[in-house]
Structure formats: C-alpha cells, structure tokens
Amino acid sequence: MDILYQIFVDPFVQMATAPDLLVQTLWEGLVAGVLYALIALGFVLIFKASGVFNFAQGIMVVFAALTLVGLHEQGVPAFVALAITIVVMFGLAFLVERLVLRPLVNQPDIILFMATFGLTYFLIGLGELVFGGDPKVMIADALFLPKGAIDIKMLGGFVSLQKIDVAAAVIASLMVLGLGLFFQKTRIGRALRAVADSHRAALSVGISLEQIWVIVWFAAGIVALATGIMWGARSDVSFALQIIALKALPVLILGGFTSIPGAIVGGVVIGIGEKLGEFYWGPLLGRGIESWLAYVIALVFLLFRPQGLFGERIIERV
C-alpha cells in the first residue's frame, strides 16, 4: 500500500502543495522540449523530402555551433562568423548530396540510414580535428542574446525564467512559423512537398531531386545552427550534445516522422514528461530516470498509436 501511495498519491500532493515548484518544473520541461523539438525538426525536414532518416542531425548541431564559435575565436566578428557558418552548412549540404545521397539513390532505407552514421563519425572527427575536442563557450553576448533571469511572483512563490530560454522558445516558434510559410507559400516549398509525396511524380513534372535535396539539407543545417546557438548558450558547445540528440528519436515517434507540428508537440510532451517524471517519481527509483524515460514513453506510445500524433498512416506494421 505504501508504495502505491508513493506512486499514485504523493507526487500529486506535492504538486498541489507547491504549485510554484510545479510551474518551474513544467517550464524547465518546456525548454528542454523546445531543444528536442528543434533537433526533431531537422530530422523531419530531411525525412519528408528524401526519406532519409538522418542520424547526423545531432552532430550537425554540434558542428554548426563549433564552426560559429571557432570562427569567432579566430577574430572574425560575430555576425560575419554567423554568415560564414551558414555558407559552411550550405557547403555541407551540397557535399552530402553529391557524395552520399546521389550515389546511394534507390538503395534500401536502411543503407541510407547507415550512411548517415558514417557521416556522423566523419563530422565528429572533422569537428574535433579543426576546432579541438574541448567544450567551448557560446558567443551569446556578441550575438546580442539576452542573459540573466526574470523572477515572476506567482502562486505563493517564485518562478525563475532564464531570458535565454524565453528567447529560445520565441526563436523556435518563429522558425517553425517561417518553415511553415516556406512550405505552404513558396514555389520551392511546394516542390519540397511534391517530392515528399512521391519522388517519381515529382521528377515527372520537372522537379530536380538533386536541387531539392541540397535545399532541404541546407534548411536542416540552418535549423541545426539555431539549435546549436540556443543549446550552446544554455550550457556550452560540446560533443556531448550528440548523445542528447538521440532524444529526438522518441520525439519523432510521438509526433510522427513526417509532421512539423508533430515534432514540436512531441518535443514539448517528451520534455515536460521527462522533467515531471524525474522530479516527482525519480526519487522512488533512485534518480537518473531522465536518461530512459523518454524512450519508454515512446515505446508505450508505439503500442497504441504507431503512426504518431500527427503522422501519416504509412508505417509498416507487422
């Protein structure tokens, strides 16, 4: 009985007696979720357009952030460095299309997935070779990102919001909005959606697959850069982020592999679920359940709704 009480009653009692702590936990979950969502967004972009499950999205985030910080360390002004990084991400997209995707066209999905593994390792090596393996500090000041915290008095206590987190949430929403508009309203966006629907039909109406792939990898690179800046400003720029990027996988399962809103909602759900679980139920299991809770949530979810919240019902079920 005691254990049942601890699982089913006690956490809710805690939530009710200290609502400010609950709000703080929810906020932290939301912020972590935004990061997961941004990484998942990069996955979704590439998966929609080329059917490639891009494992390298995590390292692209690290690589973009490292390039930016590394250039700034060399004395390049911050915004020039930002521009150069965008060019570098375009170069990366171009090379990936040329050297990896084009020769592997028409191969089974699993082979392309493995190729992005190779890309991951290559980028880890390259990043460490050029910029060194030590964690770096993101140039938040030079990019005029806000810092410090806002304390809000509410519910009989304080809730402390980091300004950078607020900025991250705002930028993430702007980016999703921008991508949505780009997909819905522009010529290239329409071509992207056509490719996502059917490669062959898109080819037959004269859409260049190669061009679309470069564009979509470039877009994913920009998303990666934004993610890298935001995450780097919260902690620092290090290769550890690459493992955190694996958290984007449960997010994708929750949101569906092909849905941009799904990536955002999934990210937020996973982020909040993780933080709530860790804070209220974690002590029962000896802490640290954050490392696997997201995957278990995704696993349970898979059993009931395999196509995700907003995904298309095309998942192969056995």
Place this chain on the structure above:
Amino acid sequence: MFYREAGQHKTTYAADMAAFPVLQDRIGMGVILAVAFVGLPAFGNDFLLNAVMIPFLVFSLAAIGLNILTGYTGLLSLGTGAFMGVGAYACYKLTTLFPSVNILIWIITSGFVAAAVGALFGLPSLRIKGFYLAVATLAAQFFLQWCFIRVPWLYNNNASGAIEVPLRTLFGLPVTGATATATTRYLVVLAVVILMTWAASNLLRGRVGRTFMAVRDMDIAAELIGIRLLATKLTAFAVSSFYCGVAGALMVFLWYGGAEAEVFDINQSFFILFMIIIGGLGSLTGSFMGAALIFILPIVLREMPAALGLPVRAATVEHLTFMTVGALIIVFLVLEPMGLARLWQIGKQKLRVWPFPY
C-alpha cells in the same frame, strides 16, 4: 588457379551439405586454426594477444550476435552494448554467488540470462519494425545502462560502482583475474569463439536460420508459408542476445578484468553495428572481417605516424581515425553495400574462373 573445385566429386548428401565443401577451403581453415591455436600463442607477444587478438575475437562474437539479428533476421538493433553488459553483469553476479562453479559454465549461463532479457526487449518487434524498432532497442540500451549504474545489487554494492573480476581457475591454471597470463586467456576466448561460431553456422544453415532469412526477406510471405513470426523474431532476439551476452562476459572477464557501466554505452552498440555493416550483413565471415577492420584499423592508424616518423600528435591521429572510419562506412555503402564478405566472395569467384573473366 589454385582455387579450383574441379574433380572434387560429392558422393554423399553429407559431403554436399558440409560447411566447407571445397578442399581448398578446408585447407585454408586448417591453416587459420593452426596459426590461431599454435602459431600465435607460441610466437606472439603479450601486446599482440592482449591488445589485438583477444578484443578482435570478442568483437567478432558480438558482431556475429548482432548479425544474426540485423543481418539474418532484418531487425535493426541499437542495444547491442546493453545486451553485452547484461552478460557481463550476470556472469559477475553468478560467479561471486557461486565461486566454486567453473567460470566457463557461468560465462555460457550468462549468455542465457542475456537471451532472456533480449527476448523481453524484442517483444515490441512483433508490432513494429525498421527505425521504430531501432528506437525500441534504444530504450533497452538506456534502461539497462541505467540499471548497471543505479542497482547496487548488480555490482555487489561496491563503493566504486565497478565490477572487479575475481581470480578463477580452469584445470589449475588461472584464467580470469590479475594473475592469468595473456596466452591462457587468449586460448580460452579462442576456443569459446570458435565453438560458438561453429554452432551459429550450423544454426543458420538449418531450419531456424532459414526461417530467420525468410522473415528478413519478406515477413508476410514468410507468415503465409507457415512460419510463426512471433516465435521466429523472439528466437532471433534471444539467440542474438545470447551471443552478445557471452561476448560481453568474455570482454570483461578475459580482456578488461573489470568494468564500469560506461563500457556498455551507446557507442559500443554503434561500434558493433559498424563492424557488421563493413563486414557484410548476413555473413559470419563478414562479422570477423568487419571486426578486424574496425578494431585493428584504428590501432594501425595510431601506430602509423610514429612508424613513418611523422610528427603528428596523438589527439590528431584519434580524430583522423574517426574521420577515416566514417568515410570508410560511406565508401563501403556506395561501392559495395554487402560489405567485405561480398568482396571476398567476388575474389573467390574470380580465382575459380581464372584466367577467364567468367
């Protein structure tokens, strides 16, 4: 020229079904076994045995395990490292609870523990496949690794949180622990790996292996001809985890001599996955070749600058190794998606028809 099977008539069914029907293959196998069992222990130094051969054999075994699941049954798993960990921790628990029982028995038994855990985490494979299954096995990876850290019972409440391998003997010779010589440990690992490879080759050529491959090639068709998917997939998970578990136990007991949970992290899983991609999905020979390439290549790359007298820092070499492995994976997938095993087959075919092109 030398590799001709002309004149080698098979007069019985047994001869036709032999693992090595070609005389030259049998000779080659004999030479490899002789070098492995006699030559290397007699002439190899401790570095070769300890830092090259033992890890190579352990990784080969783990690669065979993953290959049974991913290469033969077509179920992608990213939880290999964790299943190896289950084997290692199970073996540690068993041998500290019952110290008098022969260590080899516990190493094999720990494989069964890993098989049970593997089958449990294989349950989602009945409903999902592909990337979705990969995420499910990631859950296994992170959950099990968390258990290795957070459940003190698994490491006997050690203050350090690590498992220390105790001294165990076999026929009076120490095989595990600090006093065991590299040669003894090498021979034990070699014997286990060869026996298990032989078992795997027979399993995969037989009815069970054929059901695996049928499920891989098309699960609906397999179901139609009367293969039970549930049983087949769970068997594949169990057999695969058994191999990984034994490999994990061997790794800790006969190579590292002690381990922490970090040894069995996600990178270990990726490492094994690379081996089977480069070696060849669905090939036992490929598992060995992939393990050799992925494990020995970095060692060679590390030694090369010093041997050539190039002034390259160790860290730089480490990074270049990462880049090389990554590039190699892409190059292999582009040029030969079936891996080294396929190249080996092509080479043999070329030898067979030489000097004609076909």
